[in-house]
Amino acid sequence: MLLHGLAVSHRYLMPTALRLGGRSVYVPDLPGFGLSDKPPAVLDVGQHAEVIAALTDALGVASAAILGNSFGCQVAVELAVRRPDLVAALVLVGPTTDPTAATMTGQLRRLLRDLPREDWRQTPILAKDLRDAGPRRIIATLRHAVEDHIDSKLPAISVPTLLVRGDRDPIAPARWVNQATALTPHGHTHTVAAAHNAVTTAGPQLAAAVDTFLNRRTSQLTPTPGGFGRRH
Numbered sequence: 001m002l003l004h005g006l007a008v009s010h011r012y013l014m015p016t017a018l019r020l021g022g023r024s025v026y027v028p029d030l031p032g033f034g035l036s037d038k039p040p041a042v043l044d045v046g047q048h049a050e051v052i053a054a055l056t057d058a059l060g061v062a063s064a065a066i067l068g069n070s071f072g073c074q075v076a077v078e079l080a081v082r083r084p085d086l087v088a089a090l091v092l093v094g095p096t097t098d099p100t101a102a103t104m105t106g107q108l109r110r111l112l113r114d115l116p117r118e119d120w121r122q123t124p125i126l127a128k129d130l131r132d133a134g135p136r137r138i139i140a141t142l143r144h145a146v147e148d149h150i151d152s153k154l155p156a157i158s159v160p161t162l163l164v165r166g167d168r169d170p171i172a173p174a175r176w177v178n179q180a181t182a183l184t185p186h187g188h189t190h191t192v193a194a195a196h197n198a199v200t201t202a203g204p205q206l207a208a209a210v211d212t213f214l215n216r217r218t219s220q221l222t223p224t225p226g227g228f229g230r231r232h
Helices: 045-059 071-082 104-117 120-133 135-147 174-183 203-215
Strands: 003-006 064-069 087-093 161-166 187-192
Touching: 003 045, 003 071, 045 071, 064 071, 071 087, 071 135, 087 203, 104 135, 120 135, 161 174, 161 203, 174 187, 187 203
Parallel strands: 003 064, 064 087, 087 161, 161 187
Antiparallel strands: none
């Protein structure tokens, strides 16, 4: 099964993507980030979704599982709303934006609270992303993120959806992820222990959870201790 991984740049997702054995995995950089072209205008959530839809069409893929991280979750959900024919399942890791902090100030405050606890392995990724995208694009993308109301779209998602957070993530707190799962008709939750940005710092654990979820996606998931939680 083909899987698209969506984050602002591929660098965050590679520790997970490399461990998703037996699947065709594509990890594109969103326009303006990573090694992608740098369009003069900063794309909003809908425009990013259109780019991913065009890429999926160009690959000739009828449908794919879409894994999003952070802002990539918003793009993945928008894609599922606009082009449900392209999306077989969703995996949303650390989804933004929590409605209780849906302002530039609210997100920056959480980011500042989080930075001292970040895993050292993310330092070179953050530095490269700042260099490649530039402060203007990053700030404008954050503005697009807080203006996009993912919570209003989740009820329209008709495919199996796994919502994941690291248990040390203050940007996507447990309360918000549980709320988002409750809003999603076929939503399930999974928590990665001792992790914040699970796609980068807990790649093996997350990849195992994603493989299990996708292997079960055609049947109803049931709660298991330490495993997936089904919304009731």
